[in-house]
Amino acid sequence: MNTPHDASYTTWLAQSLKDPQEAAxxxxxxIELEDPAALLLALRHVAKAHGMAEVARRADVGEKSLFxxxxxxxxxxxxTLHKVLHAVGLRLSVTPERAQA
Known part of the structure; x- marks a missing residue:
């Protein structure tokens, strides 16, 4: 996605994470970083891009609980992960870690 030179990174990120492909x-x-804190941060960024209050409503989770x-x-x-992902148009899936020989 091309970003105008005058747009802040945060604004650009929030806009791009509204796209399900970008968010996924x-x-x-x-997830590939294998750092739970990084995953929580990514989920938080995606939820914020969609509006935390709206995500909480769609996920049927209290706003404070979501935060x-x-x-x-x-x-x-x-x-909760399933509900949040569903609320932003994503789903949880599992794939093999390595191709079998």
Whole structure:
């Protein structure tokens, strides 16, 4: 995605993460880091791009609970992750780590 020179990175990131393909790639990249904090940050960025209040409403999760779950110290349940991903138009999937020989 091309970004105008005068747009801030945060604004550009929020706009790009509204696209499901971009959001999925961003979250996938965070997963590949094998760092739970990076995954939470990526999920938080995606949720913020879609509006935290709207994501909380669509996910049927309280706003405070959502903020807490996606905070740096958060520890969301798999159910919460599923609801948040679904609320932003994504889904959780699993793929083999390596190709079998």
């Amino acid at each position: 790639a961003y979250i996938e990249a965070a 807490r779950a996606l905070s740096g110290n958060g520890n969301p349940t798999i159910a």
